[in-house]
Amino acid sequence: MSVLVGDDTRVVVQGITGGEGKFHAEQMMDYGTNIVAGAVPGRGGQEVAGVPVYDTVSGAAREEDADASVVFVPPAFAADALLEALDADLDLVVAITEGIPQQDMAKVYKRLSEVDTRLVGPNCPGVITPGEAKLGILPGNIFSDGNVGFVSRSGTLTYQVVDNLTQRGVGQTTAIGIGGDPIIGTDFVDALELFEGDTDTDAVVMCGEIGGEDEEEAARYIGEYMDTPVVGFIAGRTAPPGKRMGHAGAIVSGSGTGTAESKIQALENAGVQVGDTPEEVADHVEDIV
């Protein structure tokens, strides 16, 4: 039916007492997500959005039997919050926070290799299984239940392409926003592996962008291991070298690595249909499913 999250996922919201955290906790509950607790140091014993708040993530996880968390903690404290979540023996941590210093993330990334927890993000819109649960800030109303897996580095670009799909009656199994930072937990290959292993996913849309070599690695994975058809889109064809295009990770290096051309070429070589426009992506997907 889906990957990563479903209606049985029990979620802690880290930073639930902040403006963003509280607003989105309510939005997630309205969507049907099973939010069981909040975690905010020093605010244990309170109640926010109808759920109990704990001082620690491990406390919340233990008392409420939680298996996932969504992190809305401000950037200066976010790495600590992520490390705390990774130590609380959860299955999934989704980091929404944008602007976490790279060196903090490098330490989190190291810790990630030592635990069994999966991290999605940071600087991402979250994960949604339409009709079941969303962990993050994605607008639930544009998604619909269906058989297309979706993975993207960008939030609003996801909304644009998903909206095109939904309007044509093409629904999604799960959509994963992996985030626009240079150092992220779940990458394209990880997400593609999940969809390849999901019997309900009949096609996957992958929206990449300039910077790094994750898309090239994804192309290698697709070419070697995937039977499920993949449709691609790469943003940033017109980006000049050396400039950060909004996302911290969206930068073509001075020597020319991380270009859209290289990614498109790699994906096409692996048999991926790459759309020139979001509409074209929807056309390709419609042809497949």
Next chain:
Amino acid sequence: MKLHEYQAKGVFAEAGLPTPESELADSADAAVEAAERIGYPVAIKAQVQVGGRGKAGGIELADDESEARSAAEDILGMDLKGLHVDRVLVEEAVDFTDELYVGVTMDRGEGRPVAMVSTRGGVDIEEVAAEDPDAIARGHVDPSFGMHPYQAREAVFEAGVDREVAMDVASVLTTLYRLWDDRDATEIEVNPLMVTTDGEVVAADAVMNIDDDALFRQEDLAEMEEEAAGDDLEAKANEYGFDYVRLSGNVGIIGNGAGLVMTTLDLVDYYGGEPANFLDIGGGAKAERVSNALDMVFSDENVDSVVFNIFGGITRGDEVARGINGALEGFDELPKPVVVRLAGTNAEEGMEILNTEVVEVEETLEAAVQRAVERAEEVDQ
């Protein structure tokens, strides 16, 4: 954020790295005075943030007063790869036998820093990496363990650095890593690290890029940022808190979310136009942010038309439309045609509210971009 060479050298010197004596100058007179104090020969170096300054004529050597004056006059005021030079660094010229490379950068694929050493300094290290990857010794560092002296020595010996200076070079690398870690650098390099005829090492150039997301805890470095800013419009974008990049085309672009704004730029190109800028106004679209964004794009003289594309997620389309209307109230007639497209939550309500006497409206992203490209062509003729 990229530090200028003189700023980076200041940080290096404070950390105890060997740097040549130098002074900043903004006129030929000041450059000559600095050269007299330092003693000839000196190097006169343009302080702009482009690679390959030497090849482009931005660095000259001077043996006496008249050479120093003419070098400073040549370089001050010159246009170096699109950037105006208004300051030079006057620096003690060093007699050297070898030029090495030493640096630390983030390997994003690995999620951890990598230290690099090469005996082929003095040229663009990325070119060396492409031509002869084995000429660079690399050592990944576990960020929670840090870099210890033995790791620096391993990299230095592996690179084949002359043993006369190997320990000094290892010490430079250890200090660079400490700076990288303490000062939230994303890239730090000395290229070239010169080996002098006296057998000492000196950092003849300095590159230091700081993580923008960490400037909140690097206050002294953040203060240097204003000086490091280039383009006027980019400086204005900083003030408004927008992610903005200026390009050379004539179709202005405003949108929300990095990926969608990049896609809008690509579509402008795809439909035969040329994007003038990347401008991400971020979440929501309150009237003030909308009018600031329009102000930015209108004040770019290259812009002939504007496409304004918002995908409302949690933000509702009718709220965005009110924001746009509010921002447009100040104009009887817009200085440049604006094509708006709203999508997502409550987009239809938003489209109905929009003041179409002032802006044009399109239903899809593709249509809005095509319309803006057409309008730019009309204005251009």
